[in-house]
Amino acid sequence: MAFTKVELLSDRHRLEGFTCGKPSLDAWLVKFSRNNQQHGFTRVFVICDGDVVVGYYGLAPTVIAPNQTTRKIRTGMPPDPIPCLLIGQLAVDLNYGGRGIGTALVKDAFQRCVAGANLVGGRAVVVRAVDEEAERYWQSWDFTPAKDNPSVLVRSLSDIRGWLELSVRSQ
Numbered sequence: 001m002a003f004t005k006v007e008l009l010s011d012r013h014r015l016e017g018f019t020c021g022k023p024s025l026d027a028w029l030v031k032f033s034r035n036n037q038q039h040g041f042t043r044v045f046v047i048c049d050g051d052v053v054v055g056y057y058g059l060a061p062t063v064i065a066p067n068q069t070t071r072k073i074r075t076g077m078p079p080d081p082i083p084c085l086l087i088g089q090l091a092v093d094l095n096y097g098g099r100g101i102g103t104a105l106v107k108d109a110f111q112r113c114v115a116g117a118n119l120v121g122g123r124a125v126v127v128r129a130v131d132e133e134a135e136r137y138w139q140s141w142d143f144t145p146a147k148d149n150p151s152v153l154v155r156s157l158s159d160i161r162g163w164l165e166l167s168v169r170s171q
């Protein structure tokens, strides 16, 4: 089965029935994603089977306090708060799990975060995990939990740039 490339959410995309197993992420896509994007809070990127969304993530600017991050990220004389990029949501429909869609979405999000940071700055990518399973998922992508809040995890953009360069070279 052929999926679309990752694309910006638009009116032609169908969201109803999306089920990733985490109700808050399903509800966010169906009820809030269009409105959030329209108002400029978040950009929403999707992978589809035809017009039906089977995976998505949300991207936005964010900040993090220096004392919440690792030494590597707050090195130098960081501003307080530190400008970052946020992957606020990431989910794949259960019927399409285990086929590499999640990985493709994360990689696409990393590429857009690097492109965004190249334009306006940004020290790290921040993610929000919905539960402990999601925390483990982000840790498998080398994200480190924030000091006072394990559901917020951080990875430096320099790390991510390096990872993307390696993955291009190994293709």
Ligand SMILES: CC(C)(COP(=O)(O)OP(=O)(O)OC[C@H]1O[C@@H](n2cnc3c(N)ncnc32)[C@H](O)[C@@H]1OP(=O)(O)O)[C@@H](O)C(=O)NCCC(=O)NCCS
Pocket: 020, 021, 022, 025, 089, 090, 091, 092, 093, 096, 097, 098, 099, 100, 101, 102, 103, 104, 128, 129, 130, 133, 134, 136, 137, 138, 140
């Ligand atoms: C996590 C999620 C996005 C993965 O999507 P997917 O399309 O099934 O992922 P892929 O097929 O690209 O990759 C699967 C890999 O991720 C790993 N993985 C999945 N969930 C994991 C978890 N909680 N912790 C660690 N690794 C995990 C799998 O073991 C697999 O590894 P492998 O490639 O070495 O076999 C999807 O399961 C999902 O939407 N879960 C519910 C929402 C959620 O938890 N989102 C996470 C961030 S909030």
